[in-house]
Amino acid sequence: MTETEAFEHPFAKYLRAAMMPHIWCSGCGNGIILNAFVHALDEMQMDLNKLVVVSGIGCIGRAAGYTNVDSFHTTHGRPIAFATGVKLAKPELEVVVISGDGDLFAIGGNHFIHAARRNIGIKVICANNFNYGMTGGQVGPTTPLEALTTTTPYGNIEHPFNLVHLAAASGATYVARWTTLHVRMLAISIKKLLQREGFSFIEVVSPCPEIFGRRNKMRTGLEMMEWFRKASVIENFSDPAKAEITPERIVVGEFVDVEKPTYEKLLHDKMAQILKESED
Amino acid sequence: MPERHWRTPLDAEKAVRPKAEIHIIKDQCKGCGFCIQYCPKKVLEESDEINARGVHPPRVVDEKECIICSFCTAVCPDFAIFVKEKQCKDGC
Numbered sequence: 001m002t003e004t005e006a007f008e009h010p011f012a013k014y015l016r017a018a019m020m021p022h023i024w025c026s027g028c029g030n031g032i033i034l035n036a037f038v039h040a041l042d043e044m045q046m047d048l049n050k051l052v053v054v055s056g057i058g059c060i061g062r063a064a065g066y067t068n069v070d071s072f073h074t075t076h077g078r079p080i081a082f083a084t085g086v087k088l089a090k091p092e093l094e095v096v097v098i099s100g101d102g103d104l105f106a107i108g109g110n111h112f113i114h115a116a117r118r119n120i121g122i123k124v125i126c127a128n129n130f131n132y133g134m135t136g137g138q139v140g141p142t143t144p145l146e147a148l149t150t151t152t153p154y155g156n157i158e159h160p161f162n163l164v165h166l167a168a169a170s171g172a173t174y175v176a177r178w179t180t181l182h183v184r185m186l187a188i189s190i191k192k193l194l195q196r197e198g199f200s201f202i203e204v205v206s207p208c209p210e211i212f213g214r215r216n217k218m219r220t221g222l223e224m225m226e227w228f229r230k231a232s233v234i235e236n237f238s239d240p241a242k243a244e245i246t247p248e249r250i251v252v253g254e255f256v257d258v259e260k261p262t263y264e265k266l267l268h269d270k271m272a273q274i275l276k277e278s279e280d
Numbered sequence: 281m282p283e284r285h286w287r288t289p290l291d292a293e294k295a296v297r298p299k300a301e302i303h304i305i306k307d308q309c310k311g312c313g314f315c316i317q318y319c320p321k322k323v324l325e326e327s328d329e330i331n332a333r334g335v336h337p338p339r340v341v342d343e344k345e346c347i348i349c350s351f352c353t354a355v356c357p358d359f360a361i362f363v364k365e366k367q368c369k370d371g372c
Contacts, residue, residue, distance in 0.1 A: 009305065009359045021358055026310035026335065031357020039354060181318075183354040221312045 014038040014048075016068045023062065027213075027221020029180035029206030030060045033127055036183055037098065038067070040190035051094045052086055054079045056108060058100035059134045060127040060206075077107030080115045083122045091121070091264045094194060101128040101142040105161055109141070116170035118263040119198045125190065126201065128163060129208035137211040144245060148215040163203045165240040168256045173198035175240065175256040179205040179228040182252060189254065198262050205232075205250060299366035300346035304338060308360035311335025315352035315361055321345045324352065 009015075015038065024030045041051070053071040055064035056079040064071035074082045079097045087095045097104075104112050104126050115122065131149050132138045138151045139158065146155040167175045174196050178186040186204060193200045207213065207224030218224045228250060235243070236253040243251035289295070302323070309331060316324045316338050323346045327339035338361070346363065353362045 008303075009362055010353075011359060015359065021308050021310075024357065027312040027314075028357060031359070032314075032355060035354060035357065035359065181355075183351070187354065221314065222317055225314065225317070 011035070011038045011042060014041055014068055015066055019066050022066055024059060025210045027207060027209040027224070028059070029129070029204070029208070029221075029224075030063065030127055032180040032183060033060065033098070033125065033186075033204050033206065034063050034066060036186040037063075037096075037125065037190055039187045040194060043187070044191055044194060046094070046194065050092065051096065052083075054083045054086070054095065054097045054099075056097075056099040056103035057134070058103045058127075058132075059129070060098060060100045061103065063098045077103055077109075078111065079103065080108060080111040080122065080124065084111075084115060084120050087120055087122050088264055088267065091268065095122045096194070097122055097124045099124070099126060100133075101126055101130070101161075101163065102132045102140045105163060105166070106141045113166070113170040116167055116172045116199050116201070119171060119173060119260050121197050121262040121264055122199060123193045123196070124199070124201045125193070126163060126203050127206045128203050129206045129212060131208065131212045133208045133211045137215065142245075144247070147212075149212070150215075160245070162241070162243060162245075164201075164243050164255050167201040167203075168240040171199070171260075172201045172256060173258050173260050174200035174254075176201075176254040177203040177205065177243065177252050179232050179250060179252060180207060181225050181228045181232070185234075185252075197265075198260050205245065205252070298348055299368065300343055300348045301364045301366045302340050302343055302346060302352075303362050303364065304340070305360045306337040307332040308358050309333065309335060309337035310358050310360075311337065312357060313338075314355045314357070318351055318355055320349060320351065321347060 048069045051069045053064045053067045055061040057076040064073045079099050083095045083097050128142050130143050131140050137149050139149045141161045143156045164175050164177045176189045207221045209221045213224050232250040232252050234253045235251050240255040324338040325341050326336045331337050348363050350363050
């Protein structure tokens with residue numbers, strides 16, 4: 001065995017050395033998502049000058065600061081709005097939004113569905129940890145029924161969002177869901193996501209042992225991962241409406257993979273057409 | 281269950297299992313235990329020592345068992361472990 005004291009990890013060049021080690025809790029899945037993301041970048045040999053990472057508020061929001069590319073940490077719920085601006089101004093850039101479920105689907109819900117409807121060529125990776133982890137574990141739009149949180153001490157009675165169904169119904173061209181235990185499939189999915197033109201979305205079911213798990217009989221990251229291992233079922237291209245997340249069953253896989261003309265292409269074509277007509 | 285007839289792979293004579301070199305960056309580890317739990321060959325175990333973050337980092341039990349699947353590298357949230365193939369010229 002060789003003990004390495006210095007930070008010489010093969011993915012070190014994709015991470016800002018000054019920000020490492022990150023502040024996420026032990027057992028948190030955000031580090032695995034970041035790991036899968038930089039793994040995909042490494043395998044694709046992406047040009048890092050052509051990549052923009054945008055994140056919103058939440059624990060996973062720090063991912064923008066940790067990746068050693070041009071990145072921006074936006075206000076709460078607005079990463080897709082910011083990413084839309086970047087993509088329209090510079091369509092040649094690859095714009096990736098890494099954010100959480102509370103940021104993208106509670107306060108930023110409208111930005112998400114309209115970006116998906118317009119088919120803007122941005123890529124969204126959503127870390128779903130079932131609650132507002134950063135602010136102390138309040139109930140969120142993805143909290144499962146009967147789950148205990150700080151604001152639902154007797155069990156949640158709100159029906160949760162089905163994020164893959166929402167994305168598919170809004171018109172996203174690529175929709176997938178994985179858990180943080182499916183690291184290989186997640187990295188392959190992120191590679192696919194980066195190669196696509198239109199609006200693409202991956203939901204990553206992520207463990208949150210310190211905030212969500214401790215109130216729901218899963219005190220450690222390992223116990224949450226064991227839940228994913230036992231409950232997850234891969235059903236590729238099944239109906240996203242039936243892709244539920246319950247204590248007994250987590251349906252994962254790719255759900256939608258279609259091609260559609262993107263908004264920025266249609267916009268720039270239209271602009272060129274109008275300019276040409278006005279010149280004639 | 282159907283009966284399985286295992287056979288030796290045709291290139292079993294020539295094939296050489298690559299030697300692994302497991303690097304653990306101890307002070308980055310937060311002790312979540314994912315690498316230990318999900319190693320398919322159970323190469324890692326929790327050590328007794330305490331690192332700079334106050335947790336027990338993993339320790340290699342038997343490096344020869346490692347098949348370089350690199351699942352530990354992929355599943356580590358803290359970028360604290362990675363596996364490389366051992367580069368040795370005259371057999372190690």
